[in-house]
Amino acid sequence: MRAPDTDLPIVLSGITVKAGAVTILDGVTQTIAAGAPTVLIGPNGAGKTTLLRVVMGLAKPDAGSIVWGNRDDAAKVRRAIVFQRPVMLRRSAAANIAYALGAAGVPRAQHETCIAELLSLVGLDALATRPARKLSGGEQQRLALARALARDPSVLLLDETTASLDPAATKAIEDIIRAVAGRGVKVVMSTHDLGQARRLGGDVVLMHRGRVIEHGPAAQFFAQPKTEQARAFIAGELLV
Amino acid sequence: MSGDTSALTLILSGDPGLYRIIGLSLVVSLSAVACAAVIGIPLGALIALTRFRGRDGVIVVLNALMGLPPVVVGLGVYLALSRSGPLGSFGILFTPQAMIIAQTILVTPIIAALTRQTVEDLWLEYRDELAAMDIGPAARIGTLVWDARFSLMTALLAGFGRAAAEVGAIIIVGGNIDGFTRTMTTAIALETSKGDLPLAIGLGIVLIAIVVIINALAWAARRTGERYAG
Numbered sequence: 001m002r003a004p005d006t007d008l009p010i011v012l013s014g015i016t017v018k019a020g021a022v023t024i025l026d027g028v029t030q031t032i033a034a035g036a037p038t039v040l041i042g043p044n045g046a047g048k049t050t051l052l053r054v055v056m057g058l059a060k061p062d063a064g065s066i067v068w069g070n071r072d073d074a075a076k077v078r079r080a081i082v083f084q085r086p087v088m089l090r091r092s093a094a095a096n097i098a099y100a101l102g103a104a105g106v107p108r109a110q111h112e113t114c115i116a117e118l119l120s121l122v123g124l125d126a127l128a129t130r131p132a133r134k135l136s137g138g139e140q141q142r143l144a145l146a147r148a149l150a151r152d153p154s155v156l157l158l159d160e161t162t163a164s165l166d167p168a169a170t171k172a173i174e175d176i177i178r179a180v181a182g183r184g185v186k187v188v189m190s191t192h193d194l195g196q197a198r199r200l201g202g203d204v205v206l207m208h209r210g211r212v213i214e215h216g217p218a219a220q221f222f223a224q225p226k227t228e229q230a231r232a233f234i235a236g237e238l239l240v
Numbered sequence: 241m242s243g244d245t246s247a248l249t250l251i252l253s254g255d256p257g258l259y260r261i262i263g264l265s266l267v268v269s270l271s272a273v274a275c276a277a278v279i280g281i282p283l284g285a286l287i288a289l290t291r292f293r294g295r296d297g298v299i300v301v302l303n304a305l306m307g308l309p310p311v312v313v314g315l316g317v318y319l320a321l322s323r324s325g326p327l328g329s330f331g332i333l334f335t336p337q338a339m340i341i342a343q344t345i346l347v348t349p350i351i352a353a354l355t356r357q358t359v360e361d362l363w364l365e366y367r368d369e370l371a372a373m374d375i376g377p378a379a380r381i382g383t384l385v386w387d388a389r390f391s392l393m394t395a396l397l398a399g400f401g402r403a404a405a406e407v408g409a410i411i412i413v414g415g416n417i418d419g420f421t422r423t424m425t426t427a428i429a430l431e432t433s434k435g436d437l438p439l440a441i442g443l444g445i446v447l448i449a450i451v452v453i454i455n456a457l458a459w460a461a462r463r464t465g466e467r468y469a470g
Contacts, residue, residue: 091469092468151373
């Protein structure tokens with residue numbers, strides 16, 4: 001832990017994002033507080049990815065405001081994101097982490113220790129010198145997680161990190177997410193996998209057409225959904 | 241170097257005059273490529289990553305400059321370096337330095353234009369990740385140039401090809417002085433006009449061989465590098 005400051009709570013008020021005539025987020029008001037992972041679910045195009053980008057500070061809302069731990073500047077001090085299709089730098093796995101450490105201002109003398117710790121956390125110790133782009137899809141996702149964690153984030157944003165991975169690779173990622181959340185890092189993740197939302201979610205946010213439809217503790221959300229859309233979504237019906 | 245020596249015997253006999261010509265050709269062209277890389281790679285990367293008014297125009301001009309006529313560049317450098325020219329006081333007209341300057345001017349647009357394209361393509365891929373890591377503008381250029389290094393090798397080779405094959409600029413600013421500014425291409429031009437075709441052919445074969453060898457070395461370096469760095 002480098003800095004005692006945190007980006008939590010993240011308070012979004014009336015966030016609206018438009019792309020031309022299309023409204024991607026439509027007045028989202030949501031507070032993201034410390035605790036177990038917050039899971040964003042909803043059909044494609046619901047606005048999950050855009051919401052994560054706004055929270056990261058990568059997308060500017062057209063309306064509304066966002067506050068990170070009482071600061072409204074978008075400095076990404078202690079936030080990190082893993083994109084749905086993370087891009088590996090054309091370097092070795094270890095050098096990818098070293099790059100993120102350098103970007104986060106970690107002194108060079110500490111790099112070796114940090115790299116070893118992070119690689120071991122994501123189970124890639126044996127592949128440290130392998131070119132990152134030659135790793136399998138699941139390994140690349142784990143390396144992307146390690147690279148994000150190199151920033152020592154208080155908030156970790158994950159965009160469908162296990163989409164297109166097989167069950168074994170998904171389990172490896174979920175174990176890492178649990179370990180990270182157990183260390184007190186706030187995880188905010190989007191997923192299409194309702195089983196994953198049940199397994200990992202502390203609270204669940206259902207989004208549809210750019211709006212938050214329902215938000216509540218995971219157990220309650222799945223057992224007693226309050227809205228018709230949530231009931232239908234959980235039952236596997238198509239929200240269109 | 242008499243007219244009745246065959247090309248092959250000349251190459252095999254290790255004629256010192258021939259080796260001086262080959263050596264100077266390599267020194268001039270490789271120096272020009274190095275200077276052009278130092279100017280062209282950062283310039284190309286900068287244009288790739290910045291948005292400003294008239295950027296499209298700059299890119300069109302840069303691309304067009306890849307086709308600069310060597311004799312025109314030679315003439316321009318000649319005028320600048322001649323006794324009465326603005327840079328005449330340096331006294332470097334008809335020296336290898338003048339030839340390096342002329343070839344640098346020819347090669348820089350090639351390297352800058354190809355770098356611009358390569359870095360811009362890579363930037364589209366890396367943009368989100370680098371933004372998420374809060375990488376500043378200068379570090380972005382460094383990262384993209386480093387990660388594009390194997391592709392940029394092709395830009396350097398294109399520049400070297402241009403420099404090694406070029407005769408119009410260096411014959412004007414170098415003067416083709418025997419033993420001092422004579423290169424393979426200027427010697428080929430001279431010997432052909434003198435009618436010493438075996439020597440011209442011999443030099444031509446050596447020139448092509450050198451270009452092939454340098455490209456083969458670069459290719460091998462690229463393959464090896466990619467295997468270890470991805």
